[in-house]
Amino acid sequence: MRACVLTAPGGIDKLQITDVPDAHAPKAGEVRVGIRAAALNHLDLFVVEGLPGTAERFPHIVGADGAGFVESVGPGVSVLRAGDRVMINPGISDYTCEFCRAGEHSLCVNYRLLGEHLPGTVAELITVPAHNVARIPSLSPELTWAEAAAFSLVTLTAWRMLVTRAQLKSGETVLIWGIGGGVSLAALRIAKLHGARAIVTSSNDAKLDAARRLGADVTLNYRTQKISQEVRAITNKRGVDVVVENVGAATWDESLRCLRRGGRLVTCGATSGPQVSLDLRRLFWHHWSLLGSTMGNAAEYAEVVRRLGQGELRPVVDRVFPMDRVREAYERLAKGQQLGKVVVEVSSGDP
Ligand SMILES: [Zn+2]
Numbered sequence: 001m002r003a004c005v006l007t008a009p010g011g012i013d014k015l016q017i018t019d020v021p022d023a024h025a026p027k028a029g030e031v032r033v034g035i036r037a038a039a040l041n042h043l044d045l046f047v048v049e050g051l052p053g054t055a056e057r058f059p060h061i062v063g064a065d066g067a068g069f070v071e072s073v074g075p076g077v078s079v080l081r082a083g084d085r086v087m088i089n090p091g092i093s094d095y096t097c098e099f100c101r102a103g104e105h106s107l108c109v110n111y112r113l114l115g116e117h118l119p120g121t122v123a124e125l126i127t128v129p130a131h132n133v134a135r136i137p138s139l140s141p142e143l144t145w146a147e148a149a150a151f152s153l154v155t156l157t158a159w160r161m162l163v164t165r166a167q168l169k170s171g172e173t174v175l176i177w178g179i180g181g182g183v184s185l186a187a188l189r190i191a192k193l194h195g196a197r198a199i200v201t202s203s204n205d206a207k208l209d210a211a212r213r214l215g216a217d218v219t220l221n222y223r224t225q226k227i228s229q230e231v232r233a234i235t236n237k238r239g240v241d242v243v244v245e246n247v248g249a250a251t252w253d254e255s256l257r258c259l260r261r262g263g264r265l266v267t268c269g270a271t272s273g274p275q276v277s278l279d280l281r282r283l284f285w286h287h288w289s290l291l292g293s294t295m296g297n298a299a300e301y302a303e304v305v306r307r308l309g310q311g312e313l314r315p316v317v318d319r320v321f322p323m324d325r326v327r328e329a330y331e332r333l334a335k336g337q338q339l340g341k342v343v344v345e346v347s348s349g350d351p
Helices: 042-049 145-165 182-193 205-213 227-234 252-258 280-285 298-309 323-334
Strands: 002-006 015-019 030-039 065-073 085-088 125-129 133-135 173-176 197-202 218-221 240-245 259-267 289-292 317-322 341-345
Touching (some): 002 323, 030 145, 042 323, 065 145, 085 145, 145 259, 145 298, 145 317, 145 341, 173 182, 182 197, 197 227, 205 218, 218 227, 317 323, 323 341
Parallel strands (some): 173 240
Antiparallel strands (some): 002 015, 030 065, 030 341
């Protein structure tokens, strides 16, 4: 099968489109999916740079998100059939550890992500547990393959952050950094769905204009405005109820300056660097909650898919690249040029 592989760590130049052995035939509880489109995430940039703990075997097939047709099913799989249009939840859990048994699959002690610890989605075939596959809901207009591929990782991540971890309520104000990113855009959709007021930031005014059209109540340009000052002014010095963080080092201090007494900061990433400082006196004095979050559990995934079926969480696709231009797709993401998901078209035609 054709696939996009990383031949060694060290950057986008190490990506190649090549022929590799087909993904293995599905075993009990597994399905093999013929991928039509795969979406990139910031994670994929870390993988090509050789993040510790990521792929150690090369060539490594990249990509976490994907959508396509079920090509074949393994023994014991009754809910899916060959030909079903599906999208993939990239978080693979063992379904046996203490956390999985409690329904918290993204806390699994053996949690692994497609394209990071396991072969990924930028390939004509991938074999995954049937647990990790959801039928693409029927919508009007129908979801494109690119939209279906763009959905899972960021929507699941943002849902758990805002709904489960931060417990966002109607009427609250949420600050979302870097609105071009997929998690941030999904967070904006989810915040508006819950009746919250959304303040979003970007360094790019065109992205801020687009964010307003997508429902942002207040837009701030972090290159020309001091975010904490603006937020304090907008909220009558009170600060926001919730901050959605995925930038890390570059925004952390400002995030805390924006947070109200008793506020919640929820983070799922550190794209600008993982090391931050914290004055514990401010943490306890202000009764802050600092919340970590990664991906989401099976119930949360089912819920976001159900909401998608109601037309509520349609993902924003930035641009679609054919697979032989995959490096351009990575470059676009690396330069932060996107508004929404950068997608790679893997194959075309019926199953
Ligand atoms: Zn587990």
